Amino acid sequence: MSALSGLLDILKGDAQADRVVPRRGHSVRLTLFTSGAMAFLAVFALALSLASGRLADRWSEALARSSTIRISAPAAQMEAQIWAVLEVLEQTPGVASARALTEQEQRDLLEPWFGPDLPLEDLPVPRLVEVIETAEGYDPDGLRLRLAAEAPGAVLDDHTRWRRPLVRAAERLRSLGWISMALILGSVAAMVTLAAQSALAANVKVIRVLRLVGARDHYIARAFVRRFTLRALTGATVGTALGMIAIALLPSAQEEGGFLTGLGFAGLHWLWPLTVPILSAITAFWATRAAAFKTLRSLP
Amino acid sequence: MIELQDAAYGYGGGSLLSDINLRLAPGSFHFLTGPSGAGKTTFLKLCYADLQATSGRVTLFDQDTSEMSRDEIAHARQRMGVVHQDCEFLDHLPLSENIALPLTVAGRGGVEQDGNLSELMGWVGLSARANALPPELSGGERQRAALARAVITDPDVILADEPTGNIDWEMSLRLLQLLVELNRMGKTVLIATHDLALIRAAKAQVSARVLRIASGRLQLAGADL
Structure with missing residues (x-):
């Protein structure tokens, strides 16, 4: 099962294959909740990262082109x-x-x-x-x-001394935002892996029966992979929507804030959060796939 | 079709089966008997590659099972019907879907499934239980369902582990009749059982070889059967 055909299978679905794995189990709620919560946090990390980027650009541009001469x-x-x-x-x-x-x-x-x-x-x-x-x-x-x-009596202050650390701090903040995104996706992968392993362990009898009637590992894995991928997608979609609403409801930066920029999305940046559910689903797909095949290979 | 050459199986330093030599030719009918714990189930598991021989060679459809990939083993199992002693089912699916499971996993659902399924369920007397869940079935019903599941794909080989263990004599004979008919259609049949009456009933209808496992070795059973 190549990655592409695997993802296409996920989208296409197989009603009968889906039914061979029971739907019960706490892993359903666990996956939905955690992927939703992670997506919510990912939206904030994304907002932080993009806002920091704007801040760094603004400081860099605005301060780089002005300087002051002090005359005593x-x-x-x-x-x-x-x-x-x-x-x-x-x-x-x-x-x-x-x-x-x-x-x-x-x-x-x-x-x-x-x-x-x-x-x-x-x-x-x-x-x-x-x-x-x-x-x-x-x-x-x-x-x-x-x-x-x-x-x-004139002293030139070209803002370099204090501009550089500020720009560096903003850029560092932007990097931290992206690192947070990566960590959140890593956490999604870890959580989905644990949930999938739990589901696989709870369904050893089901897997055994399927193997004995001639089911290939791909067939069995697909049932689990599709289920966890769709759960992660659903949870992440809800979490992303809530995160975007929360960001939209944040108070905008006041004039008095001076150098502060609003923590939020501007213009086309509002499209960025839409990648969170997709990335969560892709992460869940790979995590479940790896967990499923590892478990299946350990069974006769 | 299935061949064991000097096959042995053991665990924990002990040997359960040794020096097993047997060739299940296409269209043959074999009984495997022996006392409880003699290794009948293990023998069958070697035959459908659920276990690998610790020495010797087991060949399944001309392929050495120790060299077969998991997909190749799965594909080989699609050509076999196996009735397990414990008759495991998917408890969340109704009986009809459980019986059709080998067709479903082989991607042969739909019309073929519908046609064979209703006929087969009627034959094993489970039409009225089509929507029942496995935990609701009696031991006998489970065994009949297991046999129906094993033959629904029209397999080349049928391996049955104590298929009549929990059912009455009348139903045992009906199941035996089904297996005999399948054998007459060219299917290879191997039944592990300790039910000598069933073996005698079968020998009256079909030319069957009776094998016995004793002290971990396979022997041709004597004329006492």
Whole structure:
């Protein structure tokens, strides 16, 4: 029985072959429940993985193309240094645009920490210049050297130091999501194998009678494989549906969340969970098939 | 068809059967007798490859059973009808489906199954019990059902282990009659039994060889039968 013909047999079915194995047994409920629960968890793992991917892409893209120059200078020299920095930036290849943040913008940035009515003019707060890069980007080391020469109080922060760990963390989270998916499928395989072995052990007499009247191992295995595959498919379909509903009902990310992205699916990503029942069924097919043939070979 | 050459079977260091030489030619009729525990059931199991000889050679349809794959053994069993001593059935299926099981597993269901089944169930007197589940059957009914299941595929060889153990004499004769008729149609028959009266009744109708297992060896039974 090749894998393809085996799967086609599963879909086609054989009413008489299905009847030779009794339907009773706790393995029915066990398989349905566990595959359903695993599918529910798999949907969340998938959502986590896809959301982490979006987060990593967003951080990577948004942060990679902007940087900040901080200017610390005595009040009398501040304006001159700002102009010097803007002039340097204007002549720097790879810089798309640059502008100094207004006092109001700086006040807005600091307000979450210091509260409203911050007397910014009385504090030695550095001024910030926002730099937007072109797609090619600029040479940060060269820019630092020129800034040191033209505006000694200017310090370039290209976000690299804190951007990299963030992007790496998001990518790691995405990998963990996929690893979770793999572990869940592995758990489905282990659970189906145990349930199938239990069912096979409970039906040794049935198998013996079938062998003695001339049933081939494929015929006997098919009855078990079809049953467990369909159970896993049914349970996983229900679990996936519930998982998708739960994801859809999650509150969306608020503006205040800032960098947070909503844990959920976006656009075509909603199609991804539909693969969970199919993967569960394929996993159950192989797990039951392996368990069935192993058990059958141990019998005369 | 079935041939045993110097076949032996033992377990745990002991020997149950040894130096067994027998050829079941097509169309032959054999009885196998001997005391309980002599090894009659083991002998039959060697014949349908449920057990493998620990030495010697058992040939089934010109194939050495020790070299046959599981599929080949299954295929060979589809050409054999076996009546087991314990008459095991699938307890969740009605009797009619149990009797038709050899056709079902061989992929020969449908019209062929319907035609043979009703006729055969009538012959063994189980038409009224077609929908009964095996646990609801008496010992005699189970044995008749087991014989019906063994012959429904029109097998080349029929092996029966104490087929009349739990049924009355009248039904025993009817079952014997069926086996004799099948033998006249060219089927090879081997019956393990300790029922000497049944053997005598058969010898009146058909040319049968009677074999006896004694001390683990196969002997031709004497004229006392």
